[in-house]
Amino acid sequence: MKLKLLTKALAVAAVAMPLTTAVADAYELVIPATVYRTGPYAPNGIPFANGYGDYYKMLNERDGGIEGVKIKYIECETAYNTKQGVECYENTKGTPPSGGLVYQPLSTGITYQLIPKATEDKIPVFSMGYGRTSAANGKVFPYIFNLPATYWDQASVFIKYIGEKEGGMDKLKGKKIALVYHNSAYGKEPIRTLEELSKKHGFELMLLAVDHPGQEQKATWLQIRRERPDWTMMWGWGVMNQVAIKEAASIRYPMDKFIGVWWSGSENDVLPAGDDANGYLSGAFHAAGDNFRAHDDIKKFVYDKGNGGGDRDRIGEVLYNRGMVAAMWTSEAIRTAMRMHNTKEPTSEQVRDGFEALDVDAKRLAVLGLEGFTYPVKITCENHTGPGKVALQQWDAKAKKWSFVSDFYTADREVVDALIKEDSENYAKENNITPRTCN
Amino acid sequence: MLFFLETVISGLMAGVMYSLVALGFVLIFKASGIFNFAQGVFALFAGLALYDFIAEDGWFYDLFGFALPIWLGIIATMGVMIIVAWLVERLVLRHLVNQEPIILFMSTIGLAYFMEGLGDTLFGSDVKPLDIGLPSGAWDYLLDTHNLYIEKLEIVAAGVAAVLVIVLAIFFQKTRIGRALRAVADDHQAALSVGISLRTIWVIVWSVSGFVALVAGIMWGSKSGIQFSLSLIALKALPVLILGGFTSVPGAIIGGLIIGVGEKVAEVYAGPFVGGAIENWFAYMLALAFLLVRPQGLFGEKIIERV
Numbered sequence: 001m002k003l004k005l006l007t008k009a010l011a012v013a014a015v016a017m018p019l020t021t022a023v024a025d026a027y028e029l030v031i032p033a034t035v036y037r038t039g040p041y042a043p044n045g046i047p048f049a050n051g052y053g054d055y056y057k058m059l060n061e062r063d064g065g066i067e068g069v070k071i072k073y074i075e076c077e078t079a080y081n082t083k084q085g086v087e088c089y090e091n092t093k094g095t096p097p098s099g100g101l102v103y104q105p106l107s108t109g110i111t112y113q114l115i116p117k118a119t120e121d122k123i124p125v126f127s128m129g130y131g132r133t134s135a136a137n138g139k140v141f142p143y144i145f146n147l148p149a150t151y152w153d154q155a156s157v158f159i160k161y162i163g164e165k166e167g168g169m170d171k172l173k174g175k176k177i178a179l180v181y182h183n184s185a186y187g188k189e190p191i192r193t194l195e196e197l198s199k200k201h202g203f204e205l206m207l208l209a210v211d212h213p214g215q216e217q218k219a220t221w222l223q224i225r226r227e228r229p230d231w232t233m234m235w236g237w238g239v240m241n242q243v244a245i246k247e248a249a250s251i252r253y254p255m256d257k258f259i260g261v262w263w264s265g266s267e268n269d270v271l272p273a274g275d276d277a278n279g280y281l282s283g284a285f286h287a288a289g290d291n292f293r294a295h296d297d298i299k300k301f302v303y304d305k306g307n308g309g310g311d312r313d314r315i316g317e318v319l320y321n322r323g324m325v326a327a328m329w330t331s332e333a334i335r336t337a338m339r340m341h342n343t344k345e346p347t348s349e350q351v352r353d354g355f356e357a358l359d360v361d362a363k364r365l366a367v368l369g370l371e372g373f374t375y376p377v378k379i380t381c382e383n384h385t386g387p388g389k390v391a392l393q394q395w396d397a398k399a400k401k402w403s404f405v406s407d408f409y410t411a412d413r414e415v416v417d418a419l420i421k422e423d424s425e426n427y428a429k430e431n432n433i434t435p436r437t438c439n
Numbered sequence: 440m441l442f443f444l445e446t447v448i449s450g451l452m453a454g455v456m457y458s459l460v461a462l463g464f465v466l467i468f469k470a471s472g473i474f475n476f477a478q479g480v481f482a483l484f485a486g487l488a489l490y491d492f493i494a495e496d497g498w499f500y501d502l503f504g505f506a507l508p509i510w511l512g513i514i515a516t517m518g519v520m521i522i523v524a525w526l527v528e529r530l531v532l533r534h535l536v537n538q539e540p541i542i543l544f545m546s547t548i549g550l551a552y553f554m555e556g557l558g559d560t561l562f563g564s565d566v567k568p569l570d571i572g573l574p575s576g577a578w579d580y581l582l583d584t585h586n587l588y589i590e591k592l593e594i595v596a597a598g599v600a601a602v603l604v605i606v607l608a609i610f611f612q613k614t615r616i617g618r619a620l621r622a623v624a625d626d627h628q629a630a631l632s633v634g635i636s637l638r639t640i641w642v643i644v645w646s647v648s649g650f651v652a653l654v655a656g657i658m659w660g661s662k663s664g665i666q667f668s669l670s671l672i673a674l675k676a677l678p679v680l681i682l683g684g685f686t687s688v689p690g691a692i693i694g695g696l697i698i699g700v701g702e703k704v705a706e707v708y709a710g711p712f713v714g715g716a717i718e719n720w721f722a723y724m725l726a727l728a729f730l731l732v733r734p735q736g737l738f739g740e741k742i743i744e745r746v
Contacts, residue, residue: 038556040668042564183716209716213668215659216456216675218449219706219718225588226442239668242566246662250576250590272568272664276576 027345028072029065029334031056032092032100034110039079040213041238043268044319048106049075050309051323054298057309059331061301066331067338069345072098078110080238085110086117093121101334101351102126104326108186111144116431119143123348124355126333128326129154129262129285133189134423136385138356139435141424145355145384147329148377151235151261152419153388153411154283155190158259159197160409161392162231173202178229180220180236180244183209187235190261192423194233196415214240221247234260241269249276256281259392265402266318270395278397281405283390286325286374288402290316293369294324318402325374332368333358356381375408381438388416445588446707447700452593454699455600459658460676461683461691462603463651468685469611470620470644471532473543477551479673481649484523484554486656486665487562489516490569498562509571513653520649521642523554528641536637537627555670564667569660596658600692603654607688610647620644624686678726684739693737698722 033052036045056073065071074095076088085105093100102124105111111131118125119142126145127135133152135144162177163169179194181187191207198205206229208220214236221244224232232253234244241264248258256279260269265282273280295315303312314320337346337354346354358379365371377386389408396403428435463478475481491497492512500506507515531546574591581587611617623630623640631637659669683694702718702725710717729736 037564038559038667040666040671042559043566043666046564207715209714211716211719213671215663215668215672216453216718218453219446219703219710220715222442222446222449222588222703222707223711225445239566239663239666242666243663246575251588252577252582268566272566274568274570 026070027097028070029346030072030074030092030095030098030100031102031330032088032095033073033075034078034085034088034103034105034107035075036078036080036106037075038077039081041080044238044263044266045080045106046310047266047268047314047317047319048323048326050314051320051325052104052327053309053323054302054315054320055294055324055327056331057302057307058294058298061305061307062297066335067344069338071331078105078107080107082107082109082113086113089114089117093123098345099123099348101346101348102330102355104128104330105131108132108189109184112185115141115144121348122352124333124352126326126330126355128322128329130186133193134420134427136383136420137424137435138381138384139424139438140428140433141384142436143352145379147358147379147384147386148285148374149388149390149411150385150416151189152193152416153385154261154390155193155233156197156412156416157283157390157392157409158233159194159201159203160412161259161406163201166230169201175203175231176206176227176229177203178206178208178224178227178232180208180210180217180224180232180234182214182236182240183211186237186263190233190235193416193419196419197412200415210236210240210244213238214243217243217247220244221251221253224248224253225251231257231259234258234264236260236264236269242272245270245273245277245280249273255279256394259283262322262390265393265395267400267402268319270397271400275397277395280395281392282395282402284318284393284402284404285390285408286321287372287404288316288318288321288393292371292373294328294373295369297369298324321373325370328368328370329358329360329377332360332364355379355384358386388413441586446703448587448589449593450700450703451696452590452597452699453703454679454695454697455593455597455692456655456658456662456695457672457675457679457698458600458692458695459596459603459651459655460672461679461695462600462607462688463648463655464673464676464680465683465685465688465691466607466648466651467644468624469688470624471543471641472540472624473532473547474540474685475550475648476544476547476673477554478648478652478676479670480551480554480558481520481523481652482656482659482672483665483667483669484558484656485516485520485649485653486569486660486669487558487567488519489513489571489653489657490567490660490665491562492516493571494567513657516653517650520653521646524642524645524649527645528638532641533638551670555667559667567660567665569657569665571657571661573657573661575661592658592661599654599658603651604688604692607647611688616640616643675722678722680736681726682729682736684736686740687736687738690736690738698725701725 035049056071078085104126108130111127124143133150135141135146260282262283270277333354336357337350341350361376388411391408392406393402394405467475492499492507492515578589619635679694679698683690702722705721706718
């Protein structure tokens with residue numbers, strides 16, 4: 001009896017072997033994701049990772065991947081820790097069959113560490129709306145992309161918005177504008193631009209650092225209460241955002257004069273403050289909500305089959321959508337690379353070419369089921385950021401909803417481009433990099 | 440002058456919040472000589488459990504179709520913390536009797552990591568806005584009439600801390616169990632020889648510490664929502680303990696107040712000259728300065744050892 005069973009098992013195995021080998025041999029596009037589903041920043045890391053992963057799963061189920069080649073999506077946990085992030089990169093970059101094609105670190109600290117490594121390995125890093133701003137200069141940073149806008153773009157847009165609300169940019173003279181920032185590479189990123197803008201428009205800039213993780217900020221908000229800045233901006237992340245919004249409400253700081261960076265503008269940040277958060281503003285480069293065809297496809301092809309990364313009712317939250325839009329631009333860059341190089345097996349270097357030829361216009365957005373979700377983006381060899389546009393969204397505490405309250409503003413190119421040039425050239429000099437030519 | 444007063448009062452209130460966490464450390468150290476690194480995670484775990492008992496998106500609601508009223512939720516959470524205390528004794532401490540303090544300390548580091556992971560797995564990592572009816576925002580009367588800013592939640596925290604200290608002081612000084620707890624802290628072997636059950640005592644003290652963690656979890660959770668970063672408030676309690684002494688309940692309170700005021704005054708008045716964000720390390724600098732002149736802390740017991 002036992003012998004019979006053994007023979008049957010061996011027979012089944014013999015038949016199945018070529019099949020499994022065939023499946024294992026099928027080429028796949030490896031997209032590693034350095035995520036943080038644990039640690040103090042997990043409440044923000046999880047929805048982003050869910051949106052990022054769900055979009056690839058949807059492409060696999062709906063279209064059989066990108067251009068018919070399946071995506072192998074692998075997550076590596078960083079807990080928002082730079083060291084762990086670098087370990088994740090080293091451990092996953094060689095994953096067969098394609099090797100890591102592109103990285104989305106979701107951390108400015110990790111991005112800074114990966115800039116020289118990934119450049120050496122010829123693997124593109126897509127630090128979407130974070131990381132080193134001057135990486136916008138593709139001549140100096142050939143493998144780093146920070147589309148569709150940078151922190152410096154955003155800082156200048158906030159000043160434009162404030163100027164508009166004050167009745168003109170000339171009215172900024174003598175105004176006091178505070179920046180409450182996470183005391184890290186990320187939080188310090190906009191300072192340089194704001195200092196330049198302060199010189200240009202004559203407003204007083206007040207800088208207030210908050211240490212990680214930002215659970216206790218009483219001293220910061222006491223200073224804001226004393227100085228009473230006309231406007232306050234925030235570059236926060238995680239618990240820092242929630243505490244800051246509560247503290248601002250507590251000292252009766254007007255919420256419609258309090259603007260957070262796009263990483264300080266999710267449902268997680270405002271819900272703990274309840275009604276007090278009503279009117280709070282934040283930057284944005286895409287819409288909130290789940291009323292787009294891409295969301296319907298994710299529900300149909302991923303969640304209906306029980307493969308969703310998170311809860312179905314959280315699809316459409318700001319950070320979920322941010323992960324989704326990151327996956328959309330990434331997959332479009334890979335698609336572009338495959339078409340450009342006429343290959344089903346692109347290398348990471350070719351994916352870089354795909355990013356540099358990325359052109360997701362309004363028509364393409366409509367095809368992707370994301371009409372009106374974000375603005376058209378076109379990347380070139382010189383410009384790795386693209387349009388650099390930012391809109392402002394406002395929180396309605398009663399409806400528990402974010403809505404756009406402005407159009408997409410263009411950044412102050414005069415100030416931002418000069419700073420990008422200066423910073424990237426300094427980087428090139430410090431690191432003995434000869435900027436490449438783009439023809 | 441009014442702003443200085445505001446800074447000092449805010450510091451005192453923040454100090455009370457630190458003290459609530461420090462108290463849990465003191466209790467366990469006082470009764471068992473163990474520095475419980477997992478105390479911050481206990482506060483997080485208790486907060487997560489409470490939320491899931493009382494919220495309509497908690498697992499209790501999913502399971503039974505209704506959420507517990509707040510008072511019952513607090514009792515149920517206390518039950519959870521007693522079970523945790525029992526498990527800690529059963530699975531960890533029982534096997535480490537008479538080991539070096541550093542071994543016991545290391546075991547609590549492991550416990551912290553385990554509880555963090557367990558909390559994540561059981562309750563998820565989302566921010567959970569805790570609302571058990573505690574007041575929030577500024578005290579309107581003081582702000583409107585005297586332009587003085589004090590947060591209502593912090594006043595409640597001060598009241599709660601005062602009650603906790605009184606109850607704990609009575610518990611340690613006047614009750615049989617309290618005396619037994621102190622006996623165990625002095626000498627495990629001697630306590631055993633006079634018939635005190637080490638295991639029972641440890642379960643009791645870890646349960647009481649679990650209760651203190653629940654109170655801290657509620658207060659901090661009401662401030663920022665229940666989320667993982669709550670476990671990091673343990674780091675805020677460390678300088679408080681160094682300053683107040685590891686074995687003194689009043690020391691935890693006084694230490695908290697000194698640290699709270701010190702860091703706020705430093706941040707507001709010295710911070711702008713050195714780039715700000717100095718309050719975290721200033722608290723440790725203050726504690727370090729105290730260590731140099733009074734290693735046992737303000738109220739800690741002076742340890743005299745024969746050489």
